[in-house]
Amino acid sequence: MKSTYLKIAAGVFLTSLLGCQTQSINNANEQVAMQLQQQALNSNLAYELVESLTVEVGPRLAGSEQDLVAVQWAESKLHSLGFDKVYKEAVQVPVWHRGEAKASIVAPYPQPLVITALGGSIATPKNGIEASIVRFDSLAALKQASADKVRGKIVFIDHLTERHISGKGYGKSVGGRSRGAVAAAEKGAVAVMIRSIGTDHDRMAHTGMMRYKEGVAKIPAAAMSSPDADLINAMLKRNSNITVNLQLSSQNQGFATSYNVIAEVTGSSKPEEIVLIGAHLDSWDEGTGAIDDGAGVGIVAAAGKLIQDLPTKPARTIRVVLYAAEEVGLVGGKAYAKAHQAELDNHYIAAESDFGAGRIYQVDFRASESAYPQLLALSAPMTNNGVVLGTNKASGGPDVSMLPAQGVPVASLRQDGTDYFDYHHTPNDTLDKIEPAALKQNVAAYAQFAYLMAQSTIDLRPIVAK
Amino acid sequence: MKSTYLKIAAGVFLTSLLGCQTQSINNANEQVAMQLQQQALNSNLAYELVESLTVEVGPRLAGSEQDLVAVQWAESKLHSLGFDKVYKEAVQVPVWHRGEAKASIVAPYPQPLVITALGGSIATPKNGIEASIVRFDSLAALKQASADKVRGKIVFIDHLTERHISGKGYGKSVGGRSRGAVAAAEKGAVAVMIRSIGTDHDRMAHTGMMRYKEGVAKIPAAAMSSPDADLINAMLKRNSNITVNLQLSSQNQGFATSYNVIAEVTGSSKPEEIVLIGAHLDSWDEGTGAIDDGAGVGIVAAAGKLIQDLPTKPARTIRVVLYAAEEVGLVGGKAYAKAHQAELDNHYIAAESDFGAGRIYQVDFRASESAYPQLLALSAPMTNNGVVLGTNKASGGPDVSMLPAQGVPVASLRQDGTDYFDYHHTPNDTLDKIEPAALKQNVAAYAQFAYLMAQSTIDLRPIVAK
Numbered sequence: 011m012k013s014t015y016l017k018i019a020a021g022v023f024l025t026s027l028l029g030c031q032t033q034s035i036n037n038a039n040e041q042v043a044m045q046l047q048q049q050a051l052n053s054n055l056a057y058e059l060v061e062s063l064t065v066e067v068g069p070r071l072a073g074s075e076q077d078l079v080a081v082q083w084a085e086s087k088l089h090s091l092g093f094d095k096v097y098k099e100a101v102q103v104p105v106w107h108r109g110e111a112k113a114s115i116v117a118p119y120p121q122p123l124v125i126t127a128l129g130g131s132i133a134t135p136k137n138g139i140e141a142s143i144v145r146f147d148s149l150a151a152l153k154q155a156s157a158d159k160v161r162g163k164i165v166f167i168d169h170l171t172e173r174h175i176s177g178k179g180y181g182k183s184v185g186g187r188s189r190g191a192v193a194a195a196e197k198g199a200v201a202v203m204i205r206s207i208g209t210d211h212d213r214m215a216h217t218g219m220m221r222y223k224e225g226v227a228k229i230p231a232a233a234m235s236s237p238d239a240d241l242i243n244a245m246l247k248r249n250s251n252i253t254v255n256l257q258l259s260s261q262n263q264g265f266a267t268s269y270n271v272i273a274e275v276t277g278s279s280k281p282e283e284i285v286l287i288g289a290h291l292d293s294w295d296e297g298t299g300a301i302d303d304g305a306g307v308g309i310v311a312a313a314g315k316l317i318q319d320l321p322t323k324p325a326r327t328i329r330v331v332l333y334a335a336e337e338v339g340l341v342g343g344k345a346y347a348k349a350h351q352a353e354l355d356n357h358y359i360a361a362e363s364d365f366g367a368g369r370i371y372q373v374d375f376r377a378s379e380s381a382y383p384q385l386l387a388l389s390a391p392m393t394n395n396g397v398v399l400g401t402n403k404a405s406g407g408p409d410v411s412m413l414p415a416q417g418v419p420v421a422s423l424r425q426d427g428t429d430y431f432d433y434h435h436t437p438n439d440t441l442d443k444i445e446p447a448a449l450k451q452n453v454a455a456y457a458q459f460a461y462l463m464a465q466s467t468i469d470l471r472p473i474v475a476k
Numbered sequence: 477m478k479s480t481y482l483k484i485a486a487g488v489f490l491t492s493l494l495g496c497q498t499q500s501i502n503n504a505n506e507q508v509a510m511q512l513q514q515q516a517l518n519s520n521l522a523y524e525l526v527e528s529l530t531v532e533v534g535p536r537l538a539g540s541e542q543d544l545v546a547v548q549w550a551e552s553k554l555h556s557l558g559f560d561k562v563y564k565e566a567v568q569v570p571v572w573h574r575g576e577a578k579a580s581i582v583a584p585y586p587q588p589l590v591i592t593a594l595g596g597s598i599a600t601p602k603n604g605i606e607a608s609i610v611r612f613d614s615l616a617a618l619k620q621a622s623a624d625k626v627r628g629k630i631v632f633i634d635h636l637t638e639r640h641i642s643g644k645g646y647g648k649s650v651g652g653r654s655r656g657a658v659a660a661a662e663k664g665a666v667a668v669m670i671r672s673i674g675t676d677h678d679r680m681a682h683t684g685m686m687r688y689k690e691g692v693a694k695i696p697a698a699a700m701s702s703p704d705a706d707l708i709n710a711m712l713k714r715n716s717n718i719t720v721n722l723q724l725s726s727q728n729q730g731f732a733t734s735y736n737v738i739a740e741v742t743g744s745s746k747p748e749e750i751v752l753i754g755a756h757l758d759s760w761d762e763g764t765g766a767i768d769d770g771a772g773v774g775i776v777a778a779a780g781k782l783i784q785d786l787p788t789k790p791a792r793t794i795r796v797v798l799y800a801a802e803e804v805g806l807v808g809g810k811a812y813a814k815a816h817q818a819e820l821d822n823h824y825i826a827a828e829s830d831f832g833a834g835r836i837y838q839v840d841f842r843a844s845e846s847a848y849p850q851l852l853a854l855s856a857p858m859t860n861n862g863v864v865l866g867t868n869k870a871s872g873g874p875d876v877s878m879l880p881a882q883g884v885p886v887a888s889l890r891q892d893g894t895d896y897f898d899y900h901h902t903p904n905d906t907l908d909k910i911e912p913a914a915l916k917q918n919v920a921a922y923a924q925f926a927y928l929m930a931q932s933t934i935d936l937r938p939i940v941a942k
Contacts, residue, residue, distance in 0.1 A: 061710065064707075065585060065707060065710040065711060065714075066585050066714075067585070068585065068586075068587035068588075068707075069587065069588070076586075119531060119532050119533070119534065120534075120542075121534035121535065121764070122534075122535070124903055211906075211908045211909070212678060212680070212904055213680075213763065213902075213903040213904045213906055214678070214679075214680065214903075235903075236908070237764075237904075237906035237907070237908055240906075240907065240908060241530075241531060241534075241764070241906075241907075244527065244531040244907075245531060248531075248532075297679065298587070298703075298707070436679075437590055437679040437680075437701075438678055438679045438703075440677075440679055440703035440706075440707075441703070441706065441707075441710075442677045442702070442703055442706060443677070
């Protein structure tokens with residue numbers, strides 16, 4: 011904390027060296043930033059947008075019918091908000107159909123299990139796969155195991171997800187979900203079932219994407235709820251031989267067209283330069299996609315709208331990007347980076363809101379070493395909104411995470427994610443999990459961030475190495 | 477509170493009038509009660525029993541295969557605990573098969589709903605019932621509505637359940653679940669769907685028993701989760717015409733034999749007189765029946781065991797009754813009352829633990845006016861365990877609720893039910909919802925209660941009118 015303050019102080023000092031003209035510009039920026047904060051805290055727009063999206067569209071899995079309903083919804087909403095430009099860009103997205111998911115313990119103590127198919131999983135045969143389970147603490151432990159122990163079995167990866175404001179526990183446990191099927195299949199397993207990547211104790215399983223690998227057998231993959239994982243552990247204490255039946259009817263169904271939906275506030279003096287604030291429009295299919303990522307959609311659209319409505323537009327263009335198909339592999343983000351390759355040099359900075367609706371407690375950047383203290387000084391008005399000025403190590407959010415490799419600076423507006431993984435990727439991702447006041451604070455932070463960046467005279471490049 | 481203390485003081489005063497012999501007996505009772513409390517707080521037995529029941533048996537719907545597994549489990553556990561007597565009594569229980577439950581909003585905004593069939597419901601036709609919904613705040617509002625408004629529709633009873641330590645919100649809202657189908661059918665509705673009778677915001681529906689009435693058409697009945705009820709309300713604000721498709725494949729399948737399982741600590745001087753402590757062995761089929769009522773089973777069995785192991789048995793017999801089929805209509809409780817009709821005059825007092833695993837904060841009685849202050853004095857040792865001495869208006873718990881009509885005194889050891897209806901009758905009723913320390917406090921209270929009642933020299937009858 012102390013070093014952060016020193017850095018801020020240093021930044022303020024450097025800025026003051028730039029003289030009176032900069033100072034008066036900064037004062038003007040600060041004034042607008044304060045005004046944006048007030049307007050954001052007085053506006054219910056973000057909540058109204060999430061409410062509308064979750065009620066009128068609901069679940070919108072990439073490539074599904076509802077995904078296109080969401081695209082229409084987004085275009086129509088952004089138009090109605092009066093942005094200078096609204097357009098969409100086609101993205102080819104994989105189509106996966108969930109089907110039914112059932113599992114039960116067959117022996118020694120027959121009981122049903124509450125599970126969900128992992129996104130991308132193949133089906134089991136119709137009557138299921140019935141096999142003994144072999145338990146591992148983590149993906150790493152599975153990788154170290156001898157194939158003899160695994161062959162012919164259902165691998166159970168039992169990795170607990172730690173609760174943390176930053177959500178850092180997710181990064182530690184999610185490998186079992188995304189790469190568990192490959193690691194298990196490489197040792198001859200017939201299926202993989204994981205303890206849900208979540209911090210709750212609800213009897214609800216957390217879905218999420220998994221991947222196969224060319225040349226490795228594809229095996230079905232599912233997640234069980236935390237109480238079900240506890241149940242299996244309790245049985246394993248009594249008997250090491252537990253037989254499970256797993257039935258999935260999931261299907262990969264090729265590709266479909268979806269869209270990144272984009273709105274812009276045209277910059278007043280440098281319209282070709284872009285400050286990108288994004289979120290993703292798609293969601294998993296079991297909840298209504300309120301916290302993941304209806305909240306982000308509401309936040310960045312409402313923040314953009316506040317800037318659209320300013321009497322004087324900022325220098326750069328604000329581009330609000332609602333990405334397609336984030337959940338199924340950052341598909342919209344990758345497509346955007348490719349489609350806008352020629353324009354990436356003109357991307358001043360980018361940030362995505364995709365971590366629920368908790369308050370933003372910190373803003374991190376990834377810019378050049380010399381720009382960083384100046385960025386902190388410029389961002390000082392954000393501290394009035396409860397945002398601490400953080401590090402120069404931002405990743406920017408999933409759909410902009412590929413931009414730093416192309417030289418684009420990014421920022422992470424870090425949200426309190428203490429309970430995010432209680433609901434993430436479950437049927438419990440519904441509107442009631444959003445606190446309207448926290449959502450307003452997010453809008454204020456994004457509006458301030460976008461405005462200040464669009465007005466900035468700092469050269470952010472070249473960004474620091476990771 | 478003040479009046480309670482006055483009553484206690486009065487009771488203590490009256491007791492002191494009975495002279496030195498009573499005083500020394502009371503001192504001895506108090507000493508044993510304190511010892512039972514210590515032993516209970518040091519023992520993990522109740523938790524071990526719930527753990528065993530939920531892991532080795534799991535869901536045990538009355539009349540199912542698992543119900544008989546639970547009966548075997550109970551007999552075997554009670555035997556192994558060394559009770560003086562263990563036996564079972566056959567009970568004919570209705571058999572209901574849940575089948576599949578699916579529902580979705582068809583128009584104006586197609587979305588799936590998370591629902592569960594209510595216990596006892598008939599099935600819909602295979603392709604479901606598709607109709608407009610008509611919403612009511614409560615069962616009372618439905619009853620007042622004109623049939624014209626209801627005919628041909630799916631009735632949606634949207635009664636919020638209030639959170640309260642005593643669980644009193646449940647009593648206010650549960651009528652819509654148990655009697656909603658009859659009230660709706662009487663006005664020509666084609667189905668009934670209720671907001672779950674629960675205090676949570678989880679996207680999990682709460683099941684529970686519903687009833688039909690001779691001469692009134694049987695219509696399918698389901699509950700939706702709280703977020704789903706919110707969703708429908710949000711749509712109703714936009715459009716009064718919401719079409720829902722409801723598919724249930726539930727079936728009533730006649731009757732089967734289950735059992736009340738009973739264990740006894742034989743009384744030393746009045747073995748024919750009975751202090752009954754009960755719980756119910758059956759559970760709903762979606763959770764593992766941990767809080768409802770595995771906790772009660774663990775509590776009363778462990779309390780009985782502590783008394784069984786005392787060097788000197790109390791005067792009266794302690795009878796631990798694990799009732800069959802409580803969930804489907806207090807079937808075991810009614811069967812017990814009938815089978816033991818001739819013996820009910822010898823039932824000194826009865827109490828059932830069936831409200832989860834929260835701490836006991838109060839004990840209520842239902843005895844004669846004159847006995848009541850003496851009972852408070854006798855129960856004074858329970859206050860050391862955090863139990864306040866309460867009223868003379870106990871109901872005793874579901875399976876003993878029919879005994880006062882036969883003159884039998886009852887007691888209610890009131891548990892903190894603040895979060896009970898978050899989990900009640902859902903898949904979330906699992907072992908992790910039980911706090912081991914709270915369970916121990918319950919065992920202490922039941923052991924003290926049962927012992928003191930078995931030693932009591934107070935004449936409890938005739939009990940006060942309700």
